[in-house]
Amino acid sequence: MKQSDYYAASREAAVYPHLRQAVDLVAANAGNIAVDVGCGAGRNTRFLLQRGFVVHAYDNNPEALEHTRALGNQPQLFTACSSFESFDYPQAALITASSSLFFCQAQHFDEAWRRIVQALRTGGIFCGHFMGPMDSWVQLERRDLSVHDRAQTEQLFDGFELLDLYEYNQPGKTLLGRSKHWHTYSVLARKTAQGLPASTGSLRR
Template identity: 40%
Template sequence: MTNTKRDWNSYYNAIENRPPRRTILTALAGFEESGFAIDLGCGTGRDTEELLTQNWTVLAIDQETETIQRLQAKFEDHPQLTTQVSSFEDLKFPQAVDLINASFTLPFCSPVAFPRVWETIFNSLKKGGRFCGHLFGDRDSWRDKPFIHCQTRFQVETLLKPYKIELLEEEEHSGQTPLGEARDWHIFHIVAQKNE
């Protein structure tokens, strides 16, 4: 979602057939009925597909035009899917959104753009709406990369003060990226409801 040197096509090829993430499933379980969702940094649609399966109307946003084209081809003009190509810097959301999903997206938002994007997410959600997604922690081995924005535990908790926290799980482990790069992961898995 920002101008990075990552090989996004290879990354999306590597994860294309993976199931929806636990954060989106947890958030969806909190709703009694379907509504309107934004999938921010949708990629090839692993979470978008689950939203559509559960009869949600979805605005899927990604900065990569080719990725959006692949998503459109995959869902063949699905009547409940709208797509948008946008960077974080140009991001504009509609109001009265029930759910905003940002799976492994916001860490790629620049420190300059992040405060505005986070505020936009909050302001766009209905009261009782939910945010779900991930942030990278300050012990992540990518913390010094120019395209990564990391948070301390205190910073994450501060960001979530206006919300009712339904899931805040901190994970640290050594492993690999989907492209086989060695990595020490420090991740916050989040589901939070905007206070009514």
């Protein structure tokens, strides 16, 4: 089954560069609570635990959570089966959404994003991926994605210092080796204010 294969492959895959940077950028007074949004098999959770964070990891797929829980019965790890728009976030110093949040159905994205922004402490770091309009999954008219062009992605970060926005718009492969065109934005940003953007906007509603 595809999702099982994905989890097996992703468990040992490398932690993405913006998360490696993020752990060193969290403000000292923001605390050590991290949230792994759509944690999958837990590769990023494992990294955060190793770096001394208390990690709240959630996913809406029970199989993903089995993998993440198999990281061990650690007092610093909390897991939950939840969707993006209903997760009850703790106040967090770091929130990572690695290749996950673009799977949010567009009608739920504003609520999902509102919860993330509200949960992040001032001085805290967000890192994660957004999907651009040239991605082949978007071009194939998959209806289950949230899609943001560059301007819309930037607009999400009102009230943040945008530390880096890396656009990847090239043919590539999935973790399972299937060819596709990727169009993603990887973002690293520090929350500077309590304010929320009036409306996030996305290309699909």
